[in-house]
Amino acid sequence: MSSVEGNIGSRVVTTRTLVEMKQRGEKISMLTAYDYSFASILDKAGIDVILVGDSASNVMAGHVTTLPITLDQMIYHAASVQRAVKRSLVVCDLPFGSYQGNSREALNSAIRIMKETGCSAVKIEGGQEIIESVTRILSAGIPVMGHLGLTPQSINKFGTYAVRAQEKLEAEKLVEDAIALEEAGCFGIVLEKIPAALGIKVARNLKIPVIGIGAGGGVDGQVLVLHDMLGINKNFSPRFLRRYHNLFDEITGAVSSYIADVKACDFPNQSEQY
Numbered sequence: 001m002s003s004v005e006g007n008i009g010s011r012v013v014t015t016r017t018l019v020e021m022k023q024r025g026e027k028i029s030m031l032t033a034y035d036y037s038f039a040s041i042l043d044k045a046g047i048d049v050i051l052v053g054d055s056a057s058n059v060m061a062g063h064v065t066t067l068p069i070t071l072d073q074m075i076y077h078a079a080s081v082q083r084a085v086k087r088s089l090v091v092c093d094l095p096f097g098s099y100q101g102n103s104r105e106a107l108n109s110a111i112r113i114m115k116e117t118g119c120s121a122v123k124i125e126g127g128q129e130i131i132e133s134v135t136r137i138l139s140a141g142i143p144v145m146g147h148l149g150l151t152p153q154s155i156n157k158f159g160t161y162a163v164r165a166q167e168k169l170e171a172e173k174l175v176e177d178a179i180a181l182e183e184a185g186c187f188g189i190v191l192e193k194i195p196a197a198l199g200i201k202v203a204r205n206l207k208i209p210v211i212g213i214g215a216g217g218g219v220d221g222q223v224l225v226l227h228d229m230l231g232i233n234k235n236f237s238p239r240f241l242r243r244y245h246n247l248f249d250e251i252t253g254a255v256s257s258y259i260a261d262v263k264a265c266d267f268p269n270q271s272e273q274y
């Protein structure tokens with residue numbers, strides 16, 4: 001048995017594992033996490049991939065977009081997550097402004113993430129326009145995951161979070177971008193908010209796994225933002241989001257009970273003090 005086996009007894013997940021999962025038709029589960037405590041729960045529950053997404057900019061820091069989060073902040077989140085993880089594959093987003101300048105900047109940012117967090121791979125938004133950066137990062141032995149479709153770092157260019165690639169030309173470009181990312185050596189691709197039929201087409205065209213968020217059930221795996229699927233955020237309800245809990249209301253209830261107990265001098269009681 002490997003020393004890196006997790007508590008559920010399964011072996012550690014690698015980029016190779018994900019490709020093998022696709023080959024045998026086993027769906028890949030992926031969720032975001034940004035801190036030690038949640039990452040520890042996800043890893044013990046058996047999630048395949050933990051994404052330290054730049055959605056931390058929204059759900060952790062309260063920004064409206066993913067643009068403000070810095071490389072240093074992503075490294076802080078990814079290092080916290082990685083410290084908790086025994087089995088899952090941890091992938092960290094390259095944040096806006098850390099790779100668009102040129103491929104050397106992209107490589108330096110990816111190297112910082114790998115050295116300072118211990119995570120296993122980076123994710124980068126874009127298609128053929130970032131292939132040089134993807135190739136340079138890969139040449140340093142750093143696994144890269146692509147991200148196509150709705151790429152939130154480009155929200156100011158799109159002007160909307162609406163479904164992408166509904167038009168023929170954009171759909172064709174997306175397929176070409178996905179093939180280019182695979183040919184460059186990416187180990188997987190996230191497809192965000194595109195028609196389900198296009199998700200199936202991309203997944204069928206590629207040997208590497210395609211993980212969808214709002215890309216339908218025909219892709220090789222699914223990813224959601226943890227805080228959304230746990231119902232910690234109440235004000236975000238896209239069609240693709242399935243809520244597995246209503247933590248906003250549950251936590252509000254718990255905090256209200258605590259406040260009431262403190263005000264009523266009910267907490268702490270005799271057995272809760274020294």
Ligand code: KIV
Nearest residue numbers: 032053054055190223
């Ligand atoms: O940052 C993030 O959470 C992501 C997912 C939406 C895939 O990139």
